[in-house]
Amino acid sequence: MDLTKLKGIVPDSVIADIPFIMDKYQINNPARLAHFLGQAGHESGNFKVVNENLNYSGDRLKVIFPKYFKDKDTAAYDRNPEKIANLIYGNRMGNGDEKTGEGYKYHGRGYIQLTGKDNYKLFGTSIGEDVVSNPDLVATKYALISAAWFFNKNCLKNCDAGVTNEAITAVTKCVNGGTIGLDDRIKHTLEIYKLLA
Numbered sequence: 001m002d003l004t005k006l007k008g009i010v011p012d013s014v015i016a017d018i019p020f021i022m023d024k025y026q027i028n029n030p031a032r033l034a035h036f037l038g039q040a041g042h043e044s045g046n047f048k049v050v051n052e053n054l055n056y057s058g059d060r061l062k063v064i065f066p067k068y069f070k071d072k073d074t075a076a077y078d079r080n081p082e083k084i085a086n087l088i089y090g091n092r093m094g095n096g097d098e099k100t101g102e103g104y105k106y107h108g109r110g111y112i113q114l115t116g117k118d119n120y121k122l123f124g125t126s127i128g129e130d131v132v133s134n135p136d137l138v139a140t141k142y143a144l145i146s147a148a149w150f151f152n153k154n155c156l157k158n159c160d161a162g163v164t165n166e167a168i169t170a171v172t173k174c175v176n177g178g179t180i181g182l183d184d185r186i187k188h189t190l191e192i193y194k195l196l197a
Contacts, residue, residue: 001030005195010037011047017144025152030196035159035168038189039175040111040147050139052108052115054081081107094118109138112147112175123149151175163193 006015014037022028027036041047056064058074061084068088069077077083082104089095089103093116096102108115114123117132123146124131131137138146158170168186172179 001033001196006037006192009192009195010041014047014144021144021148025148026156027148027151030193031163032156032159034163034189034193034196035155035171036148036151037192038168038185039151039155039171040144041188041192042181042185043113043147043175044111044143047111047143050110050143052085052113054084054107055079056084089116092116094121106135109135110143110146110150112150114138114146114150119150122153163189163197 003015003018006018018033021036022033027033044050056077056079058078061069061074061077065084065088077087082101085107086098086101086103089107090098090100093106094102095106095117102117106115106117106120114120120132120135120138123138123142126149127142127145129137129142131142155171155174158167158174161167161170165186168189169179169182171189172182172185
């Protein structure tokens, strides 16, 4: 693959690290790489955002997280990312309940928003570094590598179905848990695939 074709579409710093993730995380053909870069680019605002934005208004919380806020008074959560994360990520993904603060401590970081204490533990073990004690390392030092690790662990089988709207939808559900931003993900994945194929 000619990675120089990605210049201007993907930041040079990301392009420089692609050979490493291709080898270590088997993101090693045009379809897999297009899916990965399309998803990571969307999740991170074109590789600029490395921390999950949870700064939602009370009204927006009912739309984005209806499971948690359908019948709940949102006033105390309005524009309070820490409180929001502790509720929506509490008691799952290895996090303790809302009072432990682990929902926020292990909120989404990196280019694919690695989330949850269990994922932080597993990722840290895979690289031989304690990111559970220092979760900000996922955002600062390991933004691309944490995304590649997650993608390898959860999404490769969907990539191998091809680069179609259906396959991109399946990969989006793997990354996002739903289909938020699907049109943008499709656009970027197809654009990158045309350059690499």
